[in-house]
Amino acid sequence: MEGELAHIGAGLAAIGSGAAAIGVGTVAGNFLSGALRNPSAAAGQTATLFIGIAFAEALGIFSFLVALLLMFAV
Amino acid sequence: MATETTGATASTCVVDGSAVGMPQLCFDWWPNQIFWLTVTLVVIFFVLSRIALPRIAAVLAERKGTITNDLAAAEDLKAKAVEAEEAYNKALADARAQAQEIIAEAKAEIQADLDDATAKADAEIAAKLAESEKKIAEIRESAMDSVKEVAKDTAKELVAAMGGKADGRTVTSAVNARMKG
Amino acid sequence: MATEAQGEEGGLVFHPMDQFIVKPLFGDGPVGLFTITNVTLWMAITVVAVIALMVLGTSGRATIPGRMQSIGELAYGFIYKMVEDVAGKDAVAFFPYIMTLFMFIVFANFLGLVPMSFTTTSHFAVTVLLALLVFVTVTVVGFVKNGAAFLGLFWVSSAPLALRPVLAVIEIISYFVRPVSHSIRLAGNLMAGHAVIKVFAGFAAIAAVSPLSVVAITAMYGLEVLVSFIQAYVFTILTCVYLKDALHPSH
Numbered sequence: 001m002e003g004e005l006a007h008i009g010a011g012l013a014a015i016g017s018g019a020a021a022i023g024v025g026t027v028a029g030n031f032l033s034g035a036l037r038n039p040s041a042a043a044g045q046t047a048t049l050f051i052g053i054a055f056a057e058a059l060g061i062f063s064f065l066v067a068l069l070l071m072f073a074v
Numbered sequence: 075m076a077t078e079t080t081g082a083t084a085s086t087c088v089v090d091g092s093a094v095g096m097p098q099l100c101f102d103w104w105p106n107q108i109f110w111l112t113v114t115l116v117v118i119f120f121v122l123s124r125i126a127l128p129r130i131a132a133v134l135a136e137r138k139g140t141i142t143n144d145l146a147a148a149e150d151l152k153a154k155a156v157e158a159e160e161a162y163n164k165a166l167a168d169a170r171a172q173a174q175e176i177i178a179e180a181k182a183e184i185q186a187d188l189d190d191a192t193a194k195a196d197a198e199i200a201a202k203l204a205e206s207e208k209k210i211a212e213i214r215e216s217a218m219d220s221v222k223e224v225a226k227d228t229a230k231e232l233v234a235a236m237g238g239k240a241d242g243r244t245v246t247s248a249v250n251a252r253m254k255g
Numbered sequence: 256m257a258t259e260a261q262g263e264e265g266g267l268v269f270h271p272m273d274q275f276i277v278k279p280l281f282g283d284g285p286v287g288l289f290t291i292t293n294v295t296l297w298m299a300i301t302v303v304a305v306i307a308l309m310v311l312g313t314s315g316r317a318t319i320p321g322r323m324q325s326i327g328e329l330a331y332g333f334i335y336k337m338v339e340d341v342a343g344k345d346a347v348a349f350f351p352y353i354m355t356l357f358m359f360i361v362f363a364n365f366l367g368l369v370p371m372s373f374t375t376t377s378h379f380a381v382t383v384l385l386a387l388l389v390f391v392t393v394t395v396v397g398f399v400k401n402g403a404a405f406l407g408l409f410w411v412s413s414a415p416l417a418l419r420p421v422l423a424v425i426e427i428i429s430y431f432v433r434p435v436s437h438s439i440r441l442a443g444n445l446m447a448g449h450a451v452i453k454v455f456a457g458f459a460a461i462a463a464v465s466p467l468s469v470v471a472i473t474a475m476y477g478l479e480v481l482v483s484f485i486q487a488y489v490f491t492i493l494t495c496v497y498l499k500d501a502l503h504p505s506h
Contacts, residue, residue: 047337047492050485050488050489050492051489051492051493051496054440054489054493055436057440058436058439058440061439061440061443061444061447062436062439065439065443068096068446068450072093072094072095072272073095073099088278092270092273093270093273093275093276095272096272096275097272097275097378098275098377098378098379098380098446099379100277102285103277103292103294103380104380105287105288106287106288106290106292106294107294107378107380108380109288109289110292110294110295110298111294111375111381111384111385113298114298114299114359115355117302118302118305118358118359119352119355121302121305121306122305122355126310126313127309127350127351127354129313129316130309130327130328130331132316133317133318133324134328137318140318
């Protein structure tokens with residue numbers, strides 16, 4: 001029974017991956033719209049873009065980690 | 075790395091060749107990984123900082139130097155080309171000016187010759203004209219005389235033919251009066 | 256990445272985590288501190304690859320570079336510019352250190368994509384050590400270069416005075432969470448990608464789904480190639496950002 005609950009929890013935690021996907025999409029989309037408005041400034045901001053994506057993605061990775069822990073470590 | 079033989083792997087993390095839980099969280103393996111990672115990082119660090127990075131930096135600097143030199147040489151050549159072009163343009167302008175001069179000179183000479191010739195011709199023509207006029211006047215004069223003679227004779231004959239005796243003086247004056255009229 | 260699913264008990268059995276098992280190369284003994292394991296093997300291959308690219312590739316010292324030398328110089332210029340742009344000119348002293356991190360991570364990630372290989376950077380043991388190295392370096396450098404002024408990093412002087420203690424707590428927490436997110440991001444990305452590929456591979460055992468599964472594996476593999484590089488890039492650039500905080504702690 002406990003194992004099944006853990007699996008359900010893992011599934012719920014995987015929702016976090018989707019949330020992270022929304023976050024990454026927001027970051028990339030806003031960067032793109034900004035870059036299209038001012039293409040000359042875009043090249044200098046790619047580093048910031050990747051840092052932003054990395055931070056957004058890290059939280060998704062955390063939820064993935066929680067899912068993995070529930071699946072395999074509990 | 076998948077199919078582990080079912081041999082007794084001396085770890086609580088592996089049972090029957092499959093991982094129990096997450097292998098990442100099997101702390102039996104951490105010391106080994108940390109040790110080898112340290113070795114790896116130290117080796118890479120020394121290889122990079124002692125050999126690779128100084129070498130690449132040197133190559134890049136050398137290339138930069140070469141490029142700078144080449145650019146300077148190109149700049150030199152360009153300056154030379156500009157100089158040569160200037161010299162060429164100057165020579166061209168000089169030649170043009172010279173040609174202009176020569177043309178002007180020649181024109182002046184020709185003009186002078188032409189003027190001379192014109193003057194000469196004018197003088198000749200004037201002389202000839204005067205002579206011709208004189209001749210014409212002479213001819214006219216003689217013609218006038220001849221006409222008078224002929225008129226007188228004709229008048230005398232006419233008068234004689236009509237039966238009168240023509241007085242020479244009267245005829246002459248009459249003819250003269252007619253001729254003037 | 257062999258197919259994992261076995262028809263035992265009639266159902267599919269996935270072992271997506273088996274690819275991360277550390278085991279001795281010779282014999283079946285316990286994994287001790289100095290045991291030569293698959294970790295050793297793949298780290299050695301990483302070292303060899305780095306040496307091949309950065310040392311053997313540039314051995315010609317050609318003014319007009321060949322292919323290998325071009326790649327080496329590209330990596331050099333890429334990281335050098337990143338360090339200079341992100342961390343500042345005075346961070347160039349740390350360039351070999353950052354270059355080491357980048358070269359190791361990028362090669363370990365790409366070698367992990369070779370079928371049947373072992374991905375060293377998918378292990379928390381590895382990434383936690385890398386992240387802690389960065390964390391300790393940054394903290395030590397910060398205190399050595401700035402002394403107590405380094406603590407100004409946590410005292411946001413541009414905020415209203417009443418808010419500053421609260422912000423200080425948040426800043427301190429975020430400072431100490433850095434190595435956690437730094438390490439888990441790298442290992443998590445790598446592990447996730449490899450595990451997902453493995454799960455898709457498990458579905459290939461069903462004949463009806465296997466074409467779809469192969470397509471999915473191919474797509475995931477392409478994504479993983481991208482992720483491998485981006486994660487190495489992100490790890491390196493975050494190191495540069497942290498280093499910048501240490502060298503210029505004023506906000």
